[in-house]
Amino acid sequence: MAAPEDSVxxxxxxxxxxxxxxxxxQTIGWGTLFSTFALFGAPMEAELGWSRASINAGLTLAMLVSGFAAVPVGQHVDRHGGRRILAWGGWLGAALLAVWSFAGSLPVYWALWAGMGLAQAAALWGPAMAVVVTSARDPSRTITGITFITGFTGTIFVPLGAALIEGLGWRHALQVLAALQLIPGLLALWLLPQPPPRPATAPHGGFSLRAAVRRPAFLGLAGCFAAHAFIGIGLGAHAIPLLRERGLPEASVLLIVALHGPFQVAARLALFALGRRVTMRGVGLLATLLTPFGMLVLALAPPEIAWLMLYALCWAVADGLMTIVRAAGVAEILGREGYGAITGALSVATVVPRTAAPLLIALIWEGAGGYGPVPWLLVALACLGAASFALAARAR
Structure with a gap:
């Protein structure tokens, strides 16, 4: 019999x-299937003559498909484990990147991005976190360590993608990314634990997704994550022109935006160091309080870099912590039973905010003649998100 020390x-x-x-x-998956997308717009416009809106419609379509596929993918992971679906999803993404490199027809391009939505649902965050929650001895600490590493995704893949496009052209660059995307599937089959066999006659247990989504805690988390998704995607699309409108020097604008990643990583590193001394409820409350404060600073701050650095710090720390809360916090508040299906349902709740945010903010900018009302909208949504999380955190 193994000693306790050996078991630990x-x-x-x-x-x-x-x-x-x-x-x-996840670093490779997000880097190849998502983060480098914006780099391919200009060369595709130049070669194919497609409009920027038509090209970006592909990513929007993928986000919609991915969101609505999250529930069946999560249910599959709950029943059969995530090892195989992560592998096959990763390889589907690799195949579609290779198909993209031969794209010459807009309908075919849109069809492949619909397929890419399925690949993203199967290969990216949700199934991966379900594997961690069900397999790790300390899921919260493991997830924190994962997010610390994945925080460098853009730092690695945006320069890499730009260099590949410049050196090889956009079509061959996609083929290199497709080859890289084969790696996650191989890692999943090689290193992830094999789920225990489930007898054909085994009962499905008492979990009901329909009952789970009616719980106040679920509704609170759904409201919080939806608000956070709108803010995150909206700022991702509009932060640079919004800051430019304030009259900041270009170098200051780029510095404020570029510091988002390092501030996120620093917050996750601090959380990793704290380990079990904190709860995900506490982390979520901190993050959801920092978000409206950061948006309020953005709304009221004069066009000075010191004030806007405070906004950048608050928002980046909140965003970095919420990535962990969306994975480990769900398990802490709602439990591990049916985790894949529950997180899939929470993903569905963010589909509309994620896809609508860039367009809605653009319409506000056009109607108001500037970004003036936008930070106040974000303040209101952040307050709604904080109240929603507080409701969820009180659940036992």
Whole structure:
């Protein structure tokens, strides 16, 4: 019989292997299937003559498909584990990147991005976190470590994608990214634990997704994550022109935006160091209070870099922590039973805010003749998100 020390050491080694496998797979997956998308717009416009709106419609379509596919994918992970679906989803993404490199027809391009939505639903965050929650000895710490590594995705893949496009052209660059995207599937099959076999006669248990989504805690988390998704995607699309409108020098604008990643990583590193001394409820409350404060600073701050750096710090820390709360916090508040299906349902709740945010903010800018009302809209949504999370955090 193994000594307790040996059992603890083996569990820690398994968590480390799980952390590295998921972190590397997610970094590559997000880098190839999402983060580099914007780099391909200009060369595709130049060669194919497609409009920018037509090209970006592909990503919007993928986000819609991914959101609505999240529930069946999550249910599959609950029943069969996430090892195989992460592998096959990753390889589907690789195949579609390769198909994209030969694109010459707009309908075909849109069809492949609909398929890319399925690949993203199967290969990216939701199934990966379900594997961690069900397999890790310390899921919260493991997820925090994963997000610390994945925080460098844009830092790695945006320069890499730009260099590949410049050196090889956009079509061959996609083929290189497709080859890289084969790696996550191989890692999943090689390193992730095999789920225990489920007898054909095993009962499905008492979990009901229909009952779960009616719980006040679920509704609170759904409202919080929807508000956060609108703010995050909206600022991702409009932060640079909004800051430029304030009259800041271009270097200051780019610095404020560029610091989002390092501030996120610093927050996650601090959380990793704190370990079990904090709860996900507490982390979520901090993040959801920092968000409206940061948006209020954005609304009221004079066009001075020191004030806007305070906005950048508050928003980046909140955003970095919420990535962890969306994974580990759901398990802490709603439990692990049916985790894949529940997180899939929460993803559905963010579909409309994520896809509508860039367009709605653009319409406000056009109607108001500037971005003046936008920060106040974000303040209101952030307050709604904080109240919603507080409701969820009180649940037991």
């Amino acid at each position: 050491a083996a569990s820690r080694a398994a968590d480390t292997r799980l952390l590295l496998c998921i972190a590397i797979g």
